[in-house]
Amino acid sequence: MTEVTLETIRQYVAGCKRCGLAAGRTHAVPGEGCPTARLMCIGEGPGYHEDRLGRPFVGPSGQLLDKILAAAGFSRQTNVFIANIVKCRPPANRDPLPEERQACLPLLLKQIEIVNPAIIVLLGATALKGLINPSAHITQLRGQWIEWQGRLVIPTFHPSALLRNPQLKRPVWEDFKHVIDKYRQLVNPSHHSDYH
Numbered sequence: 001m002t003e004v005t006l007e008t009i010r011q012y013v014a015g016c017k018r019c020g021l022a023a024g025r026t027h028a029v030p031g032e033g034c035p036t037a038r039l040m041c042i043g044e045g046p047g048y049h050e051d052r053l054g055r056p057f058v059g060p061s062g063q064l065l066d067k068i069l070a071a072a073g074f075s076r077q078t079n080v081f082i083a084n085i086v087k088c089r090p091p092a093n094r095d096p097l098p099e100e101r102q103a104c105l106p107l108l109l110k111q112i113e114i115v116n117p118a119i120i121v122l123l124g125a126t127a128l129k130g131l132i133n134p135s136a137h138i139t140q141l142r143g144q145w146i147e148w149q150g151r152l153v154i155p156t157f158h159p160s161a162l163l164r165n166p167q168l169k170r171p172v173w174e175d176f177k178h179v180i181d182k183y184r185q186l187v188n189p190s191h192h193s194d195y196h
Contacts (some may be wrong), residue, residue: 006035006114009107013087019103021088027054031083031111033076038187039179040117041065042108043084043158044126045096051089056082061159072176073193081115083108085130101130118186120151121179124158143175152182
């Protein structure tokens with residue numbers, strides 16, 4: 001059996017037909033970032049811009065995520081890996097169906113195993129439901145640490161929710177302060193952030 005790497009997953013995802021989403025995609029979006037990141041961000045699924053480019057979080061919500069990460073001292077180039085619960089865009093950006101999430105989950109779990117992050121930030125309800133608990137509510141669990149398979153997971157609101165409701169920016173920033181503190185504790189005591 002060949003060793004599974006992020007590259008072999010990327011190649012597999014490009015031709016994957018495990019669920020119906022494959023039929024409508026322009027590009028699959030396997031994920032990207034630092035292959036040895038100790039911090040991983042997981043969103044729900046690709047949108048219009050991501051489907052066009054084959055990269056995660058490149059539209060308006062992705063630009064906001066990059067700003068949040070930069071303020072916290074992180075970037076997808078140096079210390080973050082970004083992925084989604086599903087690798088192909090759902091029609092009209094609807095929430096992925098349970099069977100679509102289930103079809104993609106083994107690929108995401110393999111990526112988590114390979115990257116081996118100490119901390120996972122779940123961006124939005126779909127990521128929380130898809131990875132932790134299908135009946136979980138983001139409003140109840142946001143900002144709380146969850147132990148999952150030997151890793152620390154913290155759910156927060158998806159950047160697209162912040163674009164719709166700017167009042168959510170403050171709670172998300174509070175959540176990222178927790179991430180910074182935990183990162184300093186677990187990974188790099190001298191991690192630098194502009195604001196914390």
